[in-house]
Amino acid sequence: MQYCGDFRTTYEKDVKIFQTPFIKICMGFLGVALLALPFLIKGEYLWIALQILIAVIGAVGLNILTGFTGQISLGQGAFLGVGAYTSAYLTAKMGLSFWVGIPAAGLVTAMAGMVFGVPSLRLKGLYLAIATLASQFILEWVFVRWEPVTGGSYGIVVPRPMIGGYSFESDRSYYYIVLAFTVVMTLFATNLIRTKTGRAFMAVRDHYISAEIMGISLYKYRLLSFGISSFYAGVAGALFGHALKFVSSEQFNIGVSIVYLAMIIIGGLGSIIGSVFGAIFMILLPKILSVVTETVAADIPSLAKLAISFEQGIFGLIIVLFLIFEPDGLAHRWRLIKAYWKLYPFSY
Amino acid sequence: MTMQYLLQLVISGLVIGSIYAAVALGFTIIYKATRVVNFAQGEFLMVGAYVCYAFLVQMHVPFWAALLLTILFALAMAVILERLVLRPMIGEPIISIIMVTIGLSLVLRSLVTAIWGNDILVYEPKLFPQETVSIGGIPVSQEFIWCFVLSMVLLAVFSAFFKFSKAGVAMRATAFNQQTAQSMGISVKSIFALSWIISAIVSGIGGVLIGNINGINSSLYHFGLKVFPATILGGLDSILGAALGGLIIGLLENLSDGICKSYLDLSGVKEVAPYVILVVILMIKPYGLFGTKEIERV
Numbered sequence: 001m002q003y004c005g006d007f008r009t010t011y012e013k014d015v016k017i018f019q020t021p022f023i024k025i026c027m028g029f030l031g032v033a034l035l036a037l038p039f040l041i042k043g044e045y046l047w048i049a050l051q052i053l054i055a056v057i058g059a060v061g062l063n064i065l066t067g068f069t070g071q072i073s074l075g076q077g078a079f080l081g082v083g084a085y086t087s088a089y090l091t092a093k094m095g096l097s098f099w100v101g102i103p104a105a106g107l108v109t110a111m112a113g114m115v116f117g118v119p120s121l122r123l124k125g126l127y128l129a130i131a132t133l134a135s136q137f138i139l140e141w142v143f144v145r146w147e148p149v150t151g152g153s154y155g156i157v158v159p160r161p162m163i164g165g166y167s168f169e170s171d172r173s174y175y176y177i178v179l180a181f182t183v184v185m186t187l188f189a190t191n192l193i194r195t196k197t198g199r200a201f202m203a204v205r206d207h208y209i210s211a212e213i214m215g216i217s218l219y220k221y222r223l224l225s226f227g228i229s230s231f232y233a234g235v236a237g238a239l240f241g242h243a244l245k246f247v248s249s250e251q252f253n254i255g256v257s258i259v260y261l262a263m264i265i266i267g268g269l270g271s272i273i274g275s276v277f278g279a280i281f282m283i284l285l286p287k288i289l290s291v292v293t294e295t296v297a298a299d300i301p302s303l304a305k306l307a308i309s310f311e312q313g314i315f316g317l318i319i320v321l322f323l324i325f326e327p328d329g330l331a332h333r334w335r336l337i338k339a340y341w342k343l344y345p346f347s348y
Numbered sequence: 349m350t351m352q353y354l355l356q357l358v359i360s361g362l363v364i365g366s367i368y369a370a371v372a373l374g375f376t377i378i379y380k381a382t383r384v385v386n387f388a389q390g391e392f393l394m395v396g397a398y399v400c401y402a403f404l405v406q407m408h409v410p411f412w413a414a415l416l417l418t419i420l421f422a423l424a425m426a427v428i429l430e431r432l433v434l435r436p437m438i439g440e441p442i443i444s445i446i447m448v449t450i451g452l453s454l455v456l457r458s459l460v461t462a463i464w465g466n467d468i469l470v471y472e473p474k475l476f477p478q479e480t481v482s483i484g485g486i487p488v489s490q491e492f493i494w495c496f497v498l499s500m501v502l503l504a505v506f507s508a509f510f511k512f513s514k515a516g517v518a519m520r521a522t523a524f525n526q527q528t529a530q531s532m533g534i535s536v537k538s539i540f541a542l543s544w545i546i547s548a549i550v551s552g553i554g555g556v557l558i559g560n561i562n563g564i565n566s567s568l569y570h571f572g573l574k575v576f577p578a579t580i581l582g583g584l585d586s587i588l589g590a591a592l593g594g595l596i597i598g599l600l601e602n603l604s605d606g607i608c609k610s611y612l613d614l615s616g617v618k619e620v621a622p623y624v625i626l627v628v629i630l631m632i633k634p635y636g637l638f639g640t641k642e643i644e645r646v
Contacts, residue, residue: 072443119627122634125442126385126584130576131630134623137573141620258450265447309462316454323448324436 015194017187034179038172046171048287053175053182054240055279059263060189060272061232066261067270068193069225070205071120072129076233076260078139081252083109083234084241088156089149091242098161098242102181105238106231112139113230120222124208136257143249155248158241171243178239185232190272192228201225202270262319268331277330289314355486357606358599363492363561365598366499370554371571372578372590373503374547380523380585381543384434384445388453389551390572391460396422396552397559397568398460401469411475418556419549426548430541453569461566470563495557502553503591506546510587519543523585574601577622581629583639592637597622 008014018024038046062076086108087101096104116135120128143150150156161168161177168174192198200221203211212218241247259282267278293307326333375389386392399421403414433452437445476494480487510516521529522539530536555568578597582589605618635641 066443072446119630119634123630127580127630127634129385129443129446130580131627133573133576134626134630137623138620138627141616145614145616261443261450262447265444269441269443306462310458313455313458313462316451316458319451320433320448320455323440323444323451324433327440327444 017190017194034183035176038175042172046175048283050171050175050178050243051240052280052283053178054236054243055260055263055283056182056276057185057239058233058236058260059267059275059279060186061229061236062260063264063267063269063272063275064189064192064201064232065225065229067264067268067274068198068205069201069222070208071117071222071225072125073132073229074129074254074257074261075116075132075136075139076229077252077254077256077258078136078143079109079113079230079233080237080240080256080260081139081143081247081249082112082230083237084247084252085143085150085156086234087238088158088241088247092156092158093149098159101242102235102238106234109234109237110227110231113226113233114223117223117226117230120226121219133254136254140249140253143252150249151247153249155246158245158247160242160245174243178243181235181239185235186272186276189232193272197221197224205270266319266322266326266329268329271329271331273334274329274331277334281330285318286311286315352486353606353610354603357602359483359486359488359492361599361602362595363496363598364602365595366496367554367558367571367594368574368578368598369591369594370499370502370557371551372575372582372594373506373587374551374554375575375579376582376585376587376590377506377519377543377550378547379579380587381519382434382540383442384437385442385449386547387446387449387572388456389547389575390569391453391456392422392425392548392551393555393558393571394460394564394566394568395425395456395555396548397555397564398464398469399552400556401464401471401559401564405469405472415553415556418552422548422552423545426544427541430544434544435537435540453572457566457569464566466566468563468565471560475560489561491561495561498557499554502550503587506550507587507591515539515542574622577626577629580626580636583636585640586636586638589636589638597625600625 018027037049041049058076058080062073065071065073083105087098087105090096090101090104091098116132119131123131144153146152160174168177193201200211200216203214203216204218204221204225208218237252240251244251263278263282264275265278266281267276268274289311293311296303296307371389371393374392375386378384378386378389396418400414400418403409403417404411409417429452433448434445437448474491476491478490480489481493482488510520518529518534519539519542521532521534522536526536529539554571555564558564558568558571574597575594578593579590580593581596582591582593601618601621604621608614608617629636
């Protein structure tokens with residue numbers, strides 16, 4: 001929040017992440033709340049919190065590619081899968097440590113993403129979206145068929161991480177590992193878009209011909225964007241695999257890609273905070289829907305079958321309504337709310 | 349692998365391909381006129397197949413009437429969807445429109461499963477005679493021939509419609525430049541509605557044809573996903589391309605599947621082959637066989 005008299009006189013001040021002391025205090029409180037969270041909630045709720053943290057990483061990654069660089073990707077689900085399988089293979093089958101598995105998952109997925117990103121050098125918009133859709137189906141097929149590595153339809157059982165003798169077996173302890181990854185990777189993304197690379201991404205998004213004329217190598221930055229985005233997806237997927245302690249191909253189908261795309265569109269394209277909002281929204285929505293349908297089913301048994309089969313439909317309907325009535329996403333709404341309270345009660 | 353097996357693969361590939369062609373035609377019509385990428389095309393096919401089932405089997409309407417009612421239903425559905433969902437999205441970024449049609453596909457899919465359930469349903473009575481006929485010594489089911497012929501007729505009719513009818517020319521004009529079309533007195537709004545209507549009808553008929561051969565179940569929407577390789581191969585905005593692309597994808601998918609099964613002992617190639625082809629095409633010929641190459645002026 002900015003008060004009257006808060007003028008930014010230098011460029012450094014303008015690009016600061018935390019603009020005012022008030023924001024710093026707020027972030028401090030948020031940090032404390034996130035650290036205290038596992039002691040306040042448990043069981044299923046803690047599991048939801050874990051899922052949200054992991055989804056934030058994946059959504060931030062996709063937003064770097066789609067929101068900041070303007071390359072539509074319908075393959076995020078499969079890239080999560082590449083990360084999950086890499087880490088699962090290294091830890092469960094080769095006996096390596098979690099701390100090797102996670103970075104390796106990120107790097108392998110980044111490589112895979114760059115391979116599938118090569119068409120992006122020639123393709124734009126829709127054609128690229130469909131090329132990434134193809135990568136989704138091809139990778140999904142590999143997950144099922146490459147049995148020596150992926151375990152085929154049986155999947156792989158994955159251990160939770162260890163440090164020294166301490167095993168992060170409980171959800172509560174694992175939460176802190178995931179939280180650390182989420183915070184570091186979100187901060188990294190926030191910083192990335194303030195650098196030359198980030199500005200180059202946005203230039204490529206806004207007008208790629210102008211960007212090229214200004215000396216930005218499209219080749220380099222598009223591939224880099226695919227690489228970074230897939231790195232995020234790989235880490236998120238690996239963390240998810242270790243969280244679930246099991247990796248199989250159904251967890252990374254086209255539906256997952258769609259959910260991630262919905263996260264960044266509903267949250268707000270080209271906005272880190274939007275990715276966070278979107279991840280929270282899209283993880284919570286199905287949970288709330290299933291609670292609602294279960295209540296309906298319990299109260300009116302004749303509607304039970306209908307309600308359950310319509311859960312997906314309501315999910316789709318909410319996406320449609322959201323896009324029609326809130327096309328700029330939650331991040332935009334958030335800005336409006338902030339602007340309202342900044343001037344409260346004297347808004348013009 | 350015998351010659352006979354190979355020929356059988358070719359024939360069934362062509363039949364499936366002709367359905368792909370019909371759905372791809374629907375997809376291309378919408379894309380050409382409105383620049384909307386319809387991810388719900390497979391669901392249009394699914395809805396058509398189920399609605400026809402409802403009339404034919406559940407209400408015992410004769411086939412020609414059931415088909416007519418299905419077409420009317422597709423028409424009404426397309427008008428409503430275009431007006432309520434797609435029109436507010438005009439001018440939004442392409443990614444939002446993709447998302448809206450994906451949302452739409454989820455809604456349609458769950459409506460269908462909510463009404464008809466997940467089981468396989470079979471058209472009763474069968475629409476076409478069941479006896480097989482022999483083509484070059486290969487027994488071919490008559491359903492296959494009918495299905496192929498009907499979808500080819502459908503494609504021919506709509507190609508002619510685009511080339512010669514007034515509405516077809518208006519649609520092409522709109523696809524070319526909306527503002528100019530509007531200043532020539534073409535109602536762009538009704539052209540948008542018309543393209544959705546045609547698309548829904550074509551896919552609906554495709555659904556009826558495929559339902560008649562294989563029976564219908566809730567995974568019928570998978571046809572919609574095969575549309576992408578077909579249309580990309582043909583070029584996104586070419587009607588002829590969509591037809592050819594559909595046939596080629598159907599053929600290649602069946603052949604590669606059969607060949608991998610007998611020589612490499614690898615099953616399930618069918619699911620992935622079209623997408624591998626898609627990536628290869630995009631690498632070699634980014635605008636497909638007949639697509640217009642976009643030229644950008646700055």
